[in-house]
Amino acid sequence: MTSVNAQTTLQAPAQGRSTGFGWFAVLFLIAAQVTAIVISPPDRDMGDLQKIMYVHFPVALNTFTCFFVVLLFSVRFLWQRREQDDLLAASAAEVGTIMTGLTLALGMLWGRPAWGVWWVWDPRLTSTLVLFLIFAGYLALREFVEDPERRGVWSAAVGILGALNVPIVYMSVRWWRTLHQVQSSPSTVDPSYVIGIRLNLTAVLLLTIFLIWRRYEAALTERAAEHVLQTAALGGANA
Amino acid sequence: MPENIYFVTAAYVATWLVIIGYLLRLRALMARARESLAHANASGAAS
Secondary structure, three states, X not given: OOOOEOOOOOOOOOOOOOHHHHHHHHHHHHHHHHHHHHHOOOEOOOEHHHHHHHHHHHHHHHHHHHHHHHHHHHHHHHHHOEHHHHHHHHHHHHHHHHHHHHHHHHHHHXXXXXXXXXXXXXXXXXXXXXXXXXXXXXXXXXXXXXOHHXXXXXXXXXXXXXXXXXXXXXXXXXXXXOOOOOOOOOOOOOHHHHHHHHHHHHHHHHHHHHHHHHHHHHHHHHHHHHXXXXXXXXXXHHO | OOOHXXXXXXXXXXXXXXXXXXXXXXXXXXXXHHHHHHHHHHHHHHO
């Protein structure tokens, strides 16, 4: 069995590399939200409720970005057994889980006034809840397994399984047409809303990249500290 | 539907609470990790 390849390569990241990018992402998101709210007129049917779409849709779509990163780096971990890949996948999973929870909460805030209910067992809502629960399980699993190799392999397996649920979530509105609307596109949305949606999609993408990067830096620093202690202990034992 | 403004406000407040809450968690995690690393380096150098 191949062992985790981390002993000689794990290094703590340089301090503060991501901070500037983080500030840019947060300020960009504020600017995007203000712009979208100010320039878009109330919707003919839904009125101001339409403005929830500037947070709900970008957050929902970027959960897919997170779980794509999980898929990519979980597969690479199983292939190359680099611990950094496992840490990056776990960082993306944590951010993705939080964003999925937020997507569900925002969807409920939309559903109550638009549909008259906070929750309905619609295929889109249900498959998103399943996605959330799979990755909540992924994060719980990591807390219970101490051995880095076993933790990495088991996490990668759950991460790949969870990420395979993403196409089901995406296609659920087409396969089982119930309450949740099908995907919109610039051709089906009034042009006055498109710029706001694009700006917020970009802003949430930048914020997502920053959050994953920052979480990865913290995980890497923590593991680097553990490696220093292990190396010192091994050196002491060999002396 | 003027009551919709409460749902819109709640959506934006919830979004920013999550963002700020997670940023604070990341800051605490990073500070703890750096402290652990500094401690480990000091221990490693001492041995």
